[in-house]
């Protein structure tokens with residue numbers, strides 16, 4: 001979803017097209033006509049700082065602001081020394097931001113601040129402190145920062161970017177009732193069945209042409225994205241349109257994470273590049289979505305019943321006075337928010353199942369036992385306790401959004417004796433909490449057993465007191481992911497069907513799987529998983 005990332009890689013992301021055949025350049029061609037901009041980061045994209053003139057302007061402005069507008073000194077959480085103006089930006093930028101922030105805990109403790117340009121990131125890395133902020137002081141910590149970069153797109157008008165208040169409540173409620181509630185998720189089952197047939201065909205095709213070796217992630221991305229398009233438009237898109245849209249939305253994820261203009265606001269006037277690219281991407285979305293939205297509008301005017309997310313947005317547009325760009329942004333966030341998070345969860349989980357064939361075998365046996373050897377049905381997912389534990393362990397060890405989405409505070413506030421400035425950006429470091437060796441035994445080991453005891457603290461809602469914030473891959477509190485139901489249904493069903501149909505093994509028995517990770521909106525495998533597959537029935 002646009003702007004989901006608290007921060008992202010400063011490196012150009014590797015292309016991760018749906019098509020897994022290495023010769024496919026279609027995605028690259030599509031991306032090539034998008035003007036590139038500097039990558040967002042907790043740190044700084046160096047190409048923004050072009051030349052001595054900008055530097056001089058910045059320094060002079062700073063001196064002036066220090067002299068004439070200096071604020072009373074704040075008592076901030078422990079803050080590492082940084083260089084003037086940039087703070088720690090240059091140190092924390094890049095694809096390893098999530099790991100660098102964990103490193104700081106040793107030096108600074110579980111609650112610390114990072115100076116980034118003229119703003120502060122407040123980093124929370126312990127369940128108790130996260131609970132105190134997200135649950136006990138929810139009123140204050142449930143907003144989003146006023147990122148200037150988001151104004152270049154559709155503004156703070158999507159569920160994930162909206163400031164805490166009535167507007168956010170209205171659009172979030174609509175998303176939950178129309179897309180992610182239990183009954184709605186169940187009603188999309190026919191879409192999922194259609195797309196699962198296509199998934200198996202695509203995998204079989206690649207395996208046949210590639211000595212039974214497949215690249216795993218593109219298949220999952222394609223399937224999840226297609227299901228979400230169905231959820232929004234009640235329509236199947238052709239593969240070419242899906243790839244075009246994917247290219248647009250993937251780029252949006254990168255450019256809508258916090259940018260340097262969010263940290264050094266007066267630089268905005270020196271750069272039109274970010275704005276131009278946002279507008280270009282919005283135009284491309286408009287071209288694809290507007291004819292479909294218009295079709296829905298005509299059908300609704302003719303009295304057709306409300307069926308999908310777009311229908312609900314047409315109704316909401318009148319009720320809440322939404323702009324055309326709001327509707328585009330709200331559709332876009334379902335597609336982006338639900339795709340990489342779920343597909344990457346599947347990739348990391350499968351990588352662990354390939355590494356641990358005994359866990360994969362146990363999972364297969366559970367599925368066969370519950371289904372009696374018939375194709376696993378959605379209604380049976382609740383009975384597959386080991387499957388649920390396997391997916392939980394994947395989400396624990398590799399939370400797709402390692403520090404969720406950046407929170408903001410509604411006002412300057414005192415927290416644990418420290419001052420949190422009104423324009424601070426607050427990160428809840430989910431990965432740090434879920435891999436803390438003082439909380440989890442052998443956190444580096446993939447061990448689904450730890451989730452077999454039905455402990456309510458690990459139901460991923462974070463709603464049972466401080467301990468339940470030890471495991472919050474979907475966040476916690478008022479901004480908790482509204483798509484949890486939907487994402488888990490996709491992950492459980494796709495994984496169960498795949499394991500039931502194929503055995504997944506290493507491409508070469510002697511090779512180790514490379515678990516190196518990089519932050520590119522979600523945390524991805526640097527070397528995408530390749531696996532050798534064998535039909536179980538053969």
Ligand code: HEM
Nearest residue numbers: 159160337338341342401404405473474475479481483487
């Ligand atoms: C495995 C799948 C998923 C994971 C791990 C995940 C994780 C997250 C996390 C960590 C947050 C941030 C919570 C916070 O700010 O504290 C979030 C927010 C959000 N997610 Fe998800 N998500 C997933 C699937 C989905 C799906 C399928 C949708 C589509 C409907 C979705 C839509 C959203 C939205 C709209 C928000 C913003 C909520 C708000 O600001 O009120 N997510 N998600």
